[in-house]
Amino acid sequence: MIPLSVPWLKGREWEYVKECLDTNWVSYLGPFVDRFEKSLAEASGADYAVAVASGTAALHIALMMSGVGPGDEVVMPALTFVAPANAVRYCGAWPVFTDVRMRDWQWDVEQVAGFLDTGCEMKKSGLINRATGRRIAALLPVHLMGGMCDVDAVAALANRYDLPVVEDAAECLGARWKDRGIGSPTAARRRIVTTSFNGNKIITTGGGGAILTSSREVHDRARHLTTTAKTGTLEFVHDEVGYNYRLTNVAAAIGCAQLEALDEYVGVKRALADFYRERLRDTGLVLHPEPEHCRSIFWLFSALAATGSRPLIERLNQRGVMARPFWAPMHQLPMFREAMVCGSEAADRIYECGFSIPSSVGLTPADRSRVAEEVRAAAGGMAFE
Ligand SMILES: Cc1ncc(COP(=O)(O)O)c(C=O)c1O
Known part of the structure; x- marks a missing residue:
């Protein structure tokens, strides 16, 4: 894995x-x-x-x-x-x-x-x-x-x-x-x-x-x-x-x-993000965005799959590539049900469609290529609307 x-x-x-x-x-x-x-x-x-x-x-x-x-x-x-x-x-x-x-x-x-x-x-x-x-x-x-x-x-x-x-x-x-x-x-x-x-x-x-x-x-x-x-x-x-x-x-x-080693790690994470973006660009997935004015560290490289991320996550894990969903939005958790919610449309959608893929600083070139290929295969045919 x-x-x-x-x-x-x-x-x-x-x-x-x-x-x-x-x-x-x-x-x-x-x-x-x-x-x-x-x-x-x-x-x-x-x-x-x-x-x-x-x-x-x-x-x-x-x-x-x-x-x-x-x-x-x-x-x-x-x-x-x-x-x-x-x-x-x-x-x-x-x-x-x-x-x-x-x-x-x-x-x-x-x-x-x-x-x-x-x-x-x-x-x-x-x-x-x-x-x-x-x-x-x-x-x-x-x-x-x-x-x-x-x-x-x-x-x-x-x-x-x-x-x-x-x-x-x-x-x-x-x-x-x-x-x-x-x-x-x-x-x-x-x-x-x-x-x-x-x-x-x-x-x-x-x-x-x-x-x-x-x-x-x-x-x-x-x-x-x-x-x-x-x-x-x-x-x-x-x-x-x-x-x-x-x-x-x-x-x-x-x-x-x-x-x-922080600066070096940031460089590695950003290079990994460039690699994933290049390899996954025509998959129909929405790839991890970099906010305006921000130089992101792409902590966990993530993407959105139009029809929901769970089948893709399941398949990746079966194939030995660890993938995880985003966090359940806070208002969906029992201990925060009483809290006021002013808006959650994007949060709910990102939770439903989002997933993160291997992003360790020590990921080898062979492993990152394998991750990209598995994600490509898993995403086949999924277009984001
Ligand atoms: C956004 C965010 N806030 C807070 C924490 C909590 O940090 P810790 O696990 O060190 O308590 C984490 C991660 O663990 C996090 O991702």
């Missing part, structure tokens, strides 16, 4: 992990954590990075720090991996789901603007959703499949309504928006970016995530909250309910080695 996306650990991972074991620095905090945070900030264009246990933990803390609390609402795309919607619920808030764009599969910020302009009203207590009476506490764009949504439009909208932005960049570390990294500031006045290093991401720490920011204050508070809110080095005194969310030194050691 050719896997969908597996790590490529061919750099200095062994050497760095050995150093952790040799020096007894295996747990939370340590020299590799510091180094990883510094390198990550540099690589992403942020001023600061706080390394944490997972992308989900990063989202939880970022939403809390943005003031999202019980009974609030957070506007986010219906099409996403479940983690950001879960993180909203961890805060006691509810997601409001809006659609993505058919043309590039990214968040439809215009639709969000329509909802805020006409579906909400500004009151003393903040921006209130007319339908639910709840306060809109934040915008949560999720950048999908290695591309990015229009972060300038998000920033303008957030500033218009004085809303904080928590940007989920789990799938696009290494991508560029108008030639700037995911952590580079936008015009948004309050913005925190999160990312993930779980095993299927472009670089991995085994499991891990990070909070990226240009604010010293946000950095300090994120560090505090993720380190059980401990106030001093000696005494066990904590000044609020904190979280044990820090990344371990061993994980960060792997991350340091992985980060050294």
Whole structure:
């Protein structure tokens, strides 16, 4: 079976992990954590990075720090991996789901603007959703499949309504928006970016995530909250309910080695996307789009099949080529049935028709040719309407 996306650990991972074991620095905090945070900030264009246990933990803390609390609402795309919607619920808030764009599969910020302009009203207590009476506490764009949504439009909208932005960049570390990294500031006045290093991401720490920011204050508070809110080095005194969310030194050691290869991996992913686009161009499939102004990393190369992707996915898996559908849109999941849905037509369609194919950095030329041939054969006769 050719896997969908597996790590490529061919750099200095062994050497760095050995150093952790040799020096007894295996747990939370340590020299590799510091180094990883510094390198990550540099690589992403942020001023600061706080390394944490997972992308989900990063989202939880970022939403809390943005003031999202019980009974609030957070506007986010219906099409996403479940983690950001879960993180909203961890805060006691509810997601409001809006659609993505058919043309590039990214968040439809215009639709969000329509909802805020006409579906909400500004009151003393903040921006209130007319339908639910709840306060809109934040915008949560999720950048999908290695591309990015229009972060300038998000920033303008957030500033218009004085809303904080928590940007989920789990799938696009290494991508560029108008030639700037995911952590580079936008015009948004309050913005925190999160990312993930779980095993299927472009670089991995085994499991891990990070909070990226240009604010010293946000950095300090994120560090505090993720380190059980401990106030001093000696005494066990904590000044609020904190979280044990820090990344371990061993994980960060792997991350340091992985980060050294990030640019190379982005190049490999983009070359793989070029290859698939060339080989699959006359199949009738809609191939993974690259959003305007964005240099995508094509995290998992994906496509849409007109009549639905499930027969094709089944056939590819039977033939030893791992293929996976997109995530079920959030409003279709039982725990979010009560959440408001402002639009989901494209999300539903992409779920029905979308599939991802092997995209590992270490995919051999022979394997990628085989994947392309199998997809061509499986797609035979399927035209997209
Ligand atoms: C869009 C998105 N957000 C958040 C996450 C969560 O990251 P983690 O698995 O590190 O918690 C992922 C992937 O896992 C993701 O794809």
